[in-house]
Amino acid sequence: MSVDKDTVRRIAKLARLALEEDRIEPMVEELNGILAWVEQLKEVDVEGVAPMTSVVEQRLKMRDDIVTEGDNAKALMANAPQGQDHFFVVPKVVE
């Protein structure tokens, strides 16, 4: 399988990554280089093998549903590129 320019535009859109028009063709080549290389996995017989999702053989732990760290809005806002009071400010999304 390989990608074309439209596919690269589509995945860039999905990834919310602006890609200038003159960067698309080189990216097609770079991605196809990597995809051609991972094609080798096709030759492995994976019939009946369960996919591995975690190397830790333990159930996810549950914790009590309680507030552990509250009232730290100020600290959370400290790194905001743009904020007002305790709100993150973004361009208008509703007309």
Add this chain to the structure above:
Amino acid sequence: MSDPTELTLAEARDAVAAKKISSRELTSAFLKAMEAARPLNAYITETPDRALEMAAASDERIAKGQSRPLEGLPLAIKDLFCTKGVRTTAGSHILHNFVPPYESTVSQNLWNAGAVMLGKTNLDEFAMGSSNETSFFGPVISPWRSKNSNAKLVPGGSSGGSAAATSAGMCLASTATDTGGSIRQPAALTGTVGLKPTYGRCSRWGIVAFASSLDQAGPITRTVRDAAIMLKAMAGVDPKDSTSVDTAVPDYEAGLETGVKGLRIGIPSEYRVDGAPLEIDDLWTRAVGWLKSQGAEIVDISLPHTKYALATYYIVAPAEASSNLARYDGVRYGHRAAGTEDLIDLYEKSRAEGFGAEVRRRILIGTYVLSAGYYDAYYLRAQKVRALIARDFSRAFQACDVLLTPATPGPAFGVGDKTADPVAMYLNDVFTVTVNLAGLPGLSVPAGLTAAGLPLGLQLIGKAFDEATVLRAGRAIELAANFSAKPTAWWRAA
């Protein structure tokens, strides 16, 4: 005392405890060495004021007889660990101004043990790289040079800053992280010891995430004993990381010198790859002889799916990275593009400006292999091959206790030599990446030099949570190899 920056962590610990040197004197010596070694670009942020404050506090505790295990010992922290009030960049433009309001569990564990922070070390952007050349803050230059050459070499990556700082006497030891080889490969290239613990041994909380099922924190040190000391302080279960494992942390130093008599050492035939330099193969063969003469039993084993590990990794890791890096949106923290039209435009431009070329490439690969219509062919298949790679190891460990392999397919290479071809760069991790996929502990130990005078490392791979045996075998290699080479301090004259 001669030059305190040449001490090992264990020697410094004993010297501080015996009051032969104060933490303040020790810390000042390292701060001076860091300043002199700035041409190597190993640190992104130096924290001299905090270091001296922590050292003064340690000296007070020592005076009162209240010393903790790492009291007053100056360390470097990879700039992927969040440090409260100290800028944490992950080597990326997108986090160039990020000051965490909290501390990572691993670094907090080190401060609780009395350690002193010297600063934050350089790394490949979001730990994606094998040469430390993808950092927004510029490449790290290796303290090592080939004989009769002034050419700049890479320190390996992604923990290139930690490896260079440890090798060049800019810290006693450092923290690092390893997703596909990012502790062990730079350690091998810089003549240092690198330990990637079992997945779940150290908490990942507060470490900037790359690929969550593979990432693990560990130390880069100058000796195997120092790695044992560091791991003891870093490791432990953490309620904030649900994948950290509640298994007692042993005293790794205790059994270090017990030798390898009767230990079964597995030699995987698949790690003998075509095109690898003869020097690597020779060193590996020599090491087999060392262990045999110390009473170990050598067992030939097979890990048949080894050759598929890198391709598996380059599906699984980008898939997880594309998900993890979705959080960088220019809204809550980090870089935001100026003059954007609407919210989508703000996301797209902030991310395009904030991420470098390698990170963008991996986000796109990850998005593609997870997208509708391709998920089964790529991601699901890779997860199945990953299960086979892990099964190879569990079968091998029925016949042996620890595996011995080369750490890397070659010594350090030149800055710029491999940046044009992503796949050529990825091949650096051919011997290390299998260990992450299986979640096992791996240790890189310096064991020899090439004819050009560059370090080569060997790798020991252990059973899950058997770091003690890995360290014991590593100590045996260290003793036999008697590796004492150090880089000449050319940067001091520069």
